[in-house]
Every structure is written in structure tokens, then in C-alpha cells.
Amino acid sequence: QQIVFKDKGKPPVVFHFFPFFGSTVVYGMDPYAFFASNQEKYGDVFTFILLGKKMTVCLGPNGNDFVLNGKLAEVSAEEAYTHLTTPVFGEGVVYDCPNHRLMEQKKFMKFGLTTETFKSYVPLIVEQVEDYIKKSKYFKGPTGSVPLMNIIPEVTIFTASRSLQGKEVRDALDGSFAALYHDLDLGFNPMNFMFPWFPFPGNKRRDAAQRKMARFYMDLIDKRRKDPNAASKEKDMLWNLMDRSYKDGKEISDREVAHMMIALLMAGQHTSMATTTWLLLHLAEKPEVVAELWAEQQAICGQDPRPLAYEDLAKMPLLNNVIREVLRMHPPIHSIIRKVKSPMHVKSQNYVIPAGYHVLAAPGASAMDEKYFKNANEFDPHRWDEVEEEDAGEKFDFGYGLVSKGTASPYLPFGAGRHRCIGEQFANVQLGSIIATFVRTFTFSLPGDGKVPGPDYTSMITLPTQPAAINWKKRNP
Ligand code: HEM
Known part of the structure; x- marks a missing residue:
């Protein structure tokens, strides 16, 4: 098919019938299928x-590099995201401040994510999971079935809150905080992203919840300041963020700390929840992998395994590789978007993307491309076995030489460049501890046709289609 360039120099425009709606519906229903069919017609x-x-969609490792490595003068994440995130996180943080402030905020957040904190988090996370399994109505008896979407959101928020967010937040989740979280979460959806100006009925509840949740954290800061020796003095994120100042001397207000805590809660919750759900589905699909994970755990922690410790996680390559593999197949974020601030030149095709456009990277597309991953549709954690340990953090060999984990990689579930995720290590600790605990407790299988449900793109992140159930059987009924 001959492609006609209407606007010479600009990238080709995907054919559509209706001017304003364009490809909204096809993209929204299945972004990856939409990208693949247009890649065939128009290129990357x-x-x-x-x-x-x-x-403007920029596919492949070069597209990832082009978008994620964009210069500050060329691209803006805050202009692409702020209308969604600011009403939820609150003002003055993340995308509601200049980029240099966000960079400092991320540095402060990173200070709270150290090996020392992770060591203290693992037992807390395991305790939450065990407690949840014990109390949940879905795990009564020796065998059963559980719709994952009914339990995993709670498992992730309980574990993240007990560790990173602090004991008081976890305790509050048994009370009014849960409803606040629910109302705030209503604001985190594609409709708010696409129609930020529309007065959706949930907006008032979202805004009230944001104010109340910020007040909760501010009161907590106050309480901790007055009683620094209280039992709450665990090494959590709130202690880490309190009483910090920016390089230029400006103090971070308690309200901004509260808003950062909300941002961390939201950023971690959806991504970890989706990943945990996909993990359990793929483990139920491949009982042989669960058997291997169990053997791996017994080899490190003993036949009748002792409690899991942070150090154990690093000694379990398969556990880390199942997480890697699930994030390859189901990265929670399918579209990484920036607003174009000054014209950007795509050298390989000699296109110019004008200011006012948005650029979109989809690392999840290259991660499912046969060019980079053989049998890309197959869940195969062992494809990562060959990645050498010292390369694991930095470089991967995808079959065409070592590729840096920098921006030009086909595998970037945590993004890259200045907006790269700061939560990767925490996510690995959280997911690893949750999965290890489930593997100790159960074996799994998939009900029905034994197939992992397909993706559902109707929320902000890529989730499995409901009910996403698995069958479980207790190892020690
Ligand atoms: C940024 C993915 C967990 C906090 C990002 C980005 C991705 C990502 C793709 C880049 C977004 C962009 O460039 O526009 C994930 C995945 C996770 C995860 C796959 C888990 C499986 C977490 C957790 C936290 C967190 C647990 C907090 C503890 C952040 C923050 C940013 C970020 C603060 C920076 C945003 C920016 O600089 O613009 N994450 N994330 N993430 N993530 Fe995560």
C-alpha cells in the first residue's frame, strides 16, 4: 500500500473517519494490536x-530511546500527565512542579529505599500475606478457587502500607483510610485522563478524599515530631521524607510530604497489583515452574523453610526471573507519553514532530516482538537464565549483543531516562516476598480451559480480564 504524506516531513497519520475522535476507540481497546497493525503500514x-x-507513536528500541531520552527543552512529562495526577496526588509535587524539583523529590524518595529498609520490610510483607491468607474467606479449606481481582488489590496495599508507608497507614486501612483510598482511586482512570475538564460525578469525592488523606499524613507527621521515640519509629518512607529541604534551601512543607506519600501509594499500588495478579495467573498456568520455585526456596531456606529474609531473595534467580518475565509480557504501563515542546527530528526517517504534538513510547510492544524475544508469547522465565548476574542490573543480551538497560532497550518495564521508576527495587522486594509466600503455602492451577485470561485495557494499567480466577491447593492443609 502506497503511503501518501499529506504533510511533508511530518510522520504519516493513521487513517481515520472522524476528525476529533480519530483512532481513540481502536487504540483504547487494544493499544498493542493498534500499534502492530499500523507499524506494518507506516513503519516505526x-x-x-x-x-x-x-x-506520535515511536516504536522499537530506537523509539523508546527517542521518547525517553528526549531533552528537557524538547519533551515534557508534566504537561502530558499533570491533569490526571495533580488532583489525585495533590499540589506541588511530581508533575505539579518544575522538573528539577521532581528530580530532587525522586532523590529523597530513593534515600528511603535502601538495603537496610528492605531488610526490615521482608518480614513485614510476609506477615501481612500470611495474615491475609489466614483470614480471607477465599482460602478456607484444603482446596478452592479465588478470583484474583477480589484479593490482590488488598494484598498489595496491605503489604506496601505496612512496609513503605508505615504502620499507622496500615492500621488506618482497617478503618476510614480504605474508603478514602477508594474515593481517591476513582480519579485515577482514563476518563479523567482524557476529559480533565469534565465534571464527572466522582470528582467531588476524589477531591474531598485527597484533602482528607493529605490531612491524615500531615497529622501523622505532627504526631511523630512530638513523639519521636514512639513505636512507629520504623524505617519507613515518611520518616525519610520529613524535614527535608531542596538544594536551594526551600523547605519541603508537610503538605508536600503528604502529597509525595500519596503519589508513592498510587504509583506503587496499581503497578504492583497488576503484576502480582499476572504472576499468579502464569504460575497457575505452569505448575512445573511453581515446583521449581518451591525447590529453589527449599534449597535456600531449608526443607521446612525458615522465615524468608531479604538476603534470600537475591539468591533465588528463578523467583527474580518470573518477575522479569511477567513484566516483559505484561508491563502495567502500555503508553509512556510526553508533550513535545520544540520540534523533534526523527533522523532515521527524516520526520519532524512539531511542538504541540505528543510522543508515545510503548516498550511493552518491543518486549513482545519476536525480533528481540523468541517465542515472545510464551511465558518462559528460563529465557533470562543466561543473563549474567553482574549484567542483570545493567545489561541484557537479547540475542543481538549486549544492550544497555539505558533508553535504547527493547525491555523497559520501569521506563528509562529522567523519569525512570524509583520503585523497581521495592517492587521486586514486595513481589518476591508475596510470591514466595504463596508458593510456600499453595500449589496452583488454572480453571476452565487452562488459559491465562487476556488483557483488559479499560483502566489506566493493563489488567487481566475479570474474574482472573486460579485454583489453589494447600501444601499443609
Ligand atoms: C515511574 C513502572 C512500581 C514510583 C515509572 C515509570 C514506569 C514505571 C514505566 C516511568 C513513567 C514515565 O516515564 O512516564 C513501574 C512498574 C512497577 C512500578 C512496572 C512495579 C511493578 C513503583 C513503585 C513505586 C513507583 C512501587 C513507589 C514506591 C514511581 C515514581 C516514578 C515512577 C516516583 C517517577 C515518575 C517520573 O519521574 O515522572 N514507574 N513502577 N513505581 N514510578 Fe514506578
Whole structure:
């Protein structure tokens, strides 16, 4: 098919019938299928219309590099995301401040994510999971079935809150905080992203919940300041963020600390929840992998395994590789978006992307491309066995030489560049501890046709289609 360039120099525009709606529906229903079919027609770089916005998709490792490595003068994440995130996180943080402030905020957050804190987190996370399993109505008796979407959101928020967020937040989740979280979460959806100006009925509840949740954290800061020796003095994120100042001397207000805590809660919750759910589905699909994980755990922690410790996680390559593999197949974030601030030149195709457009990277597309991963549709954690330990953090060999984990990689579930995720290690600790505990307690299988359910793209992140159930059987009934 001959491609006609209407606007010479600009990337080709995906064919559509209706000017404003453009490709909104096809993209929204299955972004990866939409990207793949247009990649065939137009190549790695093309533009589509999303509710009047011009979105230029940049595929492949080079596309990832182009978007994620964009210069500050060329691209802005805050202009792409702020209308979604600011009402939820609150003002003055993340995308509601200049980029240099975000960079400092991320540095402060990172200070709270150290090996020392992770060591204290593992037993707390395990305790939460064990307690949850004990009390949950879905795990009564020796065998049963559980719709994962009914339990995993709670398992992730309980574990993240007991560790990273602090004991008081976990305790509050048994009370009014849970409803606040629920109301705030209502604001974190594609409709709010696409129609930020529309007065959705949930907006008032979202805004009230944001204010109340911020007040909760501010009161907590106050309480901790007055009683620094209280039992709450565990090494959590709130202690780490309190009483910090920016390089230029400006103090971070308690409200900003509260808003950062909310941002961390939201950023970690959806991503970890989705990943844990996909993990359990794929483990139920492959009981032989569960058997291997169990053997790996027994080899490190003993036949009748002793309590899991942070150090054990690093000695379990298969456990880490199942997480890697699930994030390859189901990265929670399918579209990473930036607003173009000054014209960007795509050298390989000699296109110019004008200011006012958005650019979109989809590392999840290259991670499922046969060019980089053989049998890309197969869940095979062993494909990562060959990655040498010292390369694991930095470089991967995808079959065409070592590729840095920098921006030009086909595998970037945590993004790259200045907006790269700061939560990767925490996520690995959280997911590893949750999965290890489930593997100790159960064996799994998939009900029905034995197939992992397909993805559902209707929320902000890529989730499995409901009910995403698995069958479980207790090892020690
Ligand atoms: C950024 C993925 C867990 C906090 C990102 C980005 C991705 C990502 C792709 C880049 C977004 C962009 O460039 O626009 C994930 C995945 C997770 C995860 C797959 C778990 C499986 C977490 C957790 C936290 C967190 C647990 C907090 C403890 C953040 C923060 C940013 C970020 C603060 C920086 C945003 C920016 O600089 O613009 N994450 N994340 N993430 N993530 Fe995560």
C-alpha cells in the first residue's frame, strides 16, 4: 500500500473517519494490536488522533530511546500527565512542579529505599500475606478457587502500607483510610485522563478524599515530631521524607510530604497489583515452574523453610526471573507519553514532530516482538537464565549483543531516562516476598480451559480480564 504524506516531513497519520475522535476507540481497546497493525503500514513512527490530540507513536528500541531520552527543552512529562495526577496526588509535587524539583523529590524518595529498609520490610510483607491468607474467606479449606481481582488489590496495599508507608497507614486501612483510598482511586482512570475538564460525578469525592488523606499524613507527621521515640519509629518512607529541604534551601512543607506519600501509594499500588495478579495467573498456568520455585526456596531456606529474609531473595534467580518475565509480557504501563515542546527530528526517517504534538513510547510492544524475544508469547522465565548476574542490573543480551538497560532497550518495564521508576527495587522486594509466600503455602492451577485470561485495557494499567480466577491447593492443609 502506497503511503501518501499529506504533510511533508511530518510522520504519516493513521487513517481515520472522524476528525476529533480519530483512532481513540481502536487504540483504547487494544493499544498493542493498534500499534502492530499500523507499524506494518507506516513503519516505526506514525501519528494518530486521540480526542483531538496528535500522538506520535515511536516504536522499537530506537523509539523508546527517542521518547525517553528526549531533552528537557524538547519533551515534557508534566504537561502530558499533570491533569490526571495533580488532583489525585495533590499540589506541588511530581508533575505539579518544575522538573528539577521532581528530580530532587525522586532523590529523597530513593534515600528511603535502601538495603537496610528492605531488610526490615521482608518480614513485614510476609506477615501481612500470611495474615491475609489466614483470614480471607477465599482460602478456607484444603482446596478452592479465588478470583484474583477480589484479593490482590488488598494484598498489595496491605503489604506496601505496612512496609513503605508505615504502620499507622496500615492500621488506618482497617478503618476510614480504605474508603478514602477508594474515593481517591476513582480519579485515577482514563476518563479523567482524557476529559480533565469534565465534571464527572466522582470528582467531588476524589477531591474531598485527597484533602482528607493529605490531612491524615500531615497529622501523622505532627504526631511523630512530638513523639519521636514512639513505636512507629520504623524505617519507613515518611520518616525519610520529613524535614527535608531542596538544594536551594526551600523547605519541603508537610503538605508536600503528604502529597509525595500519596503519589508513592498510587504509583506503587496499581503497578504492583497488576503484576502480582499476572504472576499468579502464569504460575497457575505452569505448575512445573511453581515446583521449581518451591525447590529453589527449599534449597535456600531449608526443607521446612525458615522465615524468608531479604538476603534470600537475591539468591533465588528463578523467583527474580518470573518477575522479569511477567513484566516483559505484561508491563502495567502500555503508553509512556510526553508533550513535545520544540520540534523533534526523527533522523532515521527524516520526520519532524512539531511542538504541540505528543510522543508515545510503548516498550511493552518491543518486549513482545519476536525480533528481540523468541517465542515472545510464551511465558518462559528460563529465557533470562543466561543473563549474567553482574549484567542483570545493567545489561541484557537479547540475542543481538549486549544492550544497555539505558533508553535504547527493547525491555523497559520501569521506563528509562529522567523519569525512570524509583520503585523497581521495592517492587521486586514486595513481589518476591508475596510470591514466595504463596508458593510456600499453595500449589496452583488454572480453571476452565487452562488459559491465562487476556488483557483488559479499560483502566489506566493493563489488567487481566475479570474474574482472573486460579485454583489453589494447600501444601499443609
Ligand atoms: C515511574 C513502572 C512500581 C514510583 C515509572 C515509570 C514506569 C514505571 C514505566 C516511568 C513513567 C514515565 O516515564 O512516564 C513501574 C512498574 C512497577 C512500578 C512496572 C512495579 C511493578 C513503583 C513503585 C513505586 C513507583 C512501587 C513507589 C514506591 C514511581 C515514581 C516514578 C515512577 C516516583 C517517577 C515518575 C517520573 O519521574 O515522572 N514507574 N513502577 N513505581 N514510578 Fe514506578
